[in-house]
Amino acid sequence: MKNSPHALAQLLLFRMRGFLREPAALFWVFIFPMLTALALGLAFRDRPLPELKVAVVDGPEAARLVPALEAVEGLSATRMSEAEGRDALRRGKAALVLLPGPQPKLIVDPMQEEGRTARLMVVDALERLEGRQDRLSVQTRKVTAPGSRYIDFLIPGLLGFGLMSSSLWGLGWALVQMRTGKLLKRLVATPMKRSQFLLSFMLGRSVLALAEILFFVVFARLLFDVRLAGSLLSFVALGLWGSLSFGGLAAFVTSRAANSETASGLMNLVSMPMMVLSGVFFSASNFPDWLQPFIKALPLTALNDGLRGIMLDGMPLLALWPQGLILGVWGLIPFLIAVRYFKWM
Numbered sequence: 001m002k003n004s005p006h007a008l009a010q011l012l013l014f015r016m017r018g019f020l021r022e023p024a025a026l027f028w029v030f031i032f033p034m035l036t037a038l039a040l041g042l043a044f045r046d047r048p049l050p051e052l053k054v055a056v057v058d059g060p061e062a063a064r065l066v067p068a069l070e071a072v073e074g075l076s077a078t079r080m081s082e083a084e085g086r087d088a089l090r091r092g093k094a095a096l097v098l099l100p101g102p103q104p105k106l107i108v109d110p111m112q113e114e115g116r117t118a119r120l121m122v123v124d125a126l127e128r129l130e131g132r133q134d135r136l137s138v139q140t141r142k143v144t145a146p147g148s149r150y151i152d153f154l155i156p157g158l159l160g161f162g163l164m165s166s167s168l169w170g171l172g173w174a175l176v177q178m179r180t181g182k183l184l185k186r187l188v189a190t191p192m193k194r195s196q197f198l199l200s201f202m203l204g205r206s207v208l209a210l211a212e213i214l215f216f217v218v219f220a221r222l223l224f225d226v227r228l229a230g231s232l233l234s235f236v237a238l239g240l241w242g243s244l245s246f247g248g249l250a251a252f253v254t255s256r257a258a259n260s261e262t263a264s265g266l267m268n269l270v271s272m273p274m275m276v277l278s279g280v281f282f283s284a285s286n287f288p289d290w291l292q293p294f295i296k297a298l299p300l301t302a303l304n305d306g307l308r309g310i311m312l313d314g315m316p317l318l319a320l321w322p323q324g325l326i327l328g329v330w331g332l333i334p335f336l337i338a339v340r341y342f343k344w345m
Contacts, residue, residue: 051074051075052075052076052117052118053076054076054095054096054097055094055097055098056077057082057100058079059101061100061101066078068129072121075121078094089107090109092112095118096115096118151224151226152226152311156308156311157280157281157307158280159212159216160242160304160307161275161304163209163212163213163239164299166208166243167205167249168246171205171254172263172266175257176254179344180258184344198335202247202248202251209240209243210236210240212239213235213239213240226311229312230310230311230314231316234316237317241328242299242306242307244327245327246330247331248338249299252334252335253266255337255338256341256342256343274300274301277291278295279295279305280304297326299327299330302322302323302324303323305320309323
């Protein structure tokens with residue numbers, strides 16, 4: 001096999017047949033990401049902004065203030081006692097508590113973002129009620145920019161996470177299962193290079209990654225109208241490059257794992273930090289500044305940033321060379337180490 005020009009092709013065919021014989025793998029590659037995107041898409045679907053609830057403490061002025069606040073778009077006022085209002089504020093059921101009087105008092109929770117907005121809106125409404133005249137009439141035009149929805153942000157992140165997971169677990173777990181099942185022990189007697197064997201796993205995963213990427217693009221467009229602003233070819237190319245990168249990382253992680261427990265721990269050790277830090281479900285910019293250089297150097301961050309750049313901003317592939325370089329380093333170096341130290345038995 002070593003000298004055959006078709007050795008790598010035969011190994012690749014071997015991997016594809018093995019995948020198709022595992023129906024559960026099809027579920028984790030296609031159905032599970034689709035269900036995840038569907039659930040999160042429905043949870044964060046386009047809806048009007050919720051009204052900010054104001055608790056107006058009962059008193060002589062409450063009957064006059066409640067209708068004035070209710071007339072403000074985005075505010076909802078309810079009369080209650082001061083104790084009830086404070087309890088509603090504590091539970092997050094009210095953004096602000098208004099104590100009427102000659103000098104109205106506002107009680108807000110500085111840890112609630114809605115409280116700051118509610119305070120500005122309530123003060124404005126109270127001043128208008130007392131006869132303030134606005135000298136400037138400002139016209140408001142409501143627009144929704146493409147790519148501004150949460151589902152637009154989520155889809156590329158889910159795809160990146162799916163490519164990482166399918167490469168790490170699909171490739172790494174298969175290697176460990178072959179080692180524990182003594183199949184690798186039989187293959188070591190063949191004239192087969194380690195590089196050919198491991199590369200066949202990576203290329204086989206890339207074929208599946210191609211189907212996964214195209215599936216995600218079609219699925220996101222049909223169900224959530226998520227449009228691809230950039231080139232489909234660039235989007236697919238970056239996704240495949242990311243899949244190869246994680247394939248090299250998976251080969252390294254499981255190159256010497258003797259059993260499934262060790263392999264599972266190592267793969268979780270690699271994937272869990274990236275799932276949290278690399279901006280799959282929320283922006284990585286939420287983390288402290290001192291952590292940003294480390295986050296930017298992670299392969300999943302590079303892949304997610306690149307996929308979002310193409311899908312949402314229409315960036316050309318050449319403009320994403322830093323992300324491509326990071327993915328290349330994370331893929332090539334671990335792969336070369338895996339080839340050197342791969343354990344057949």
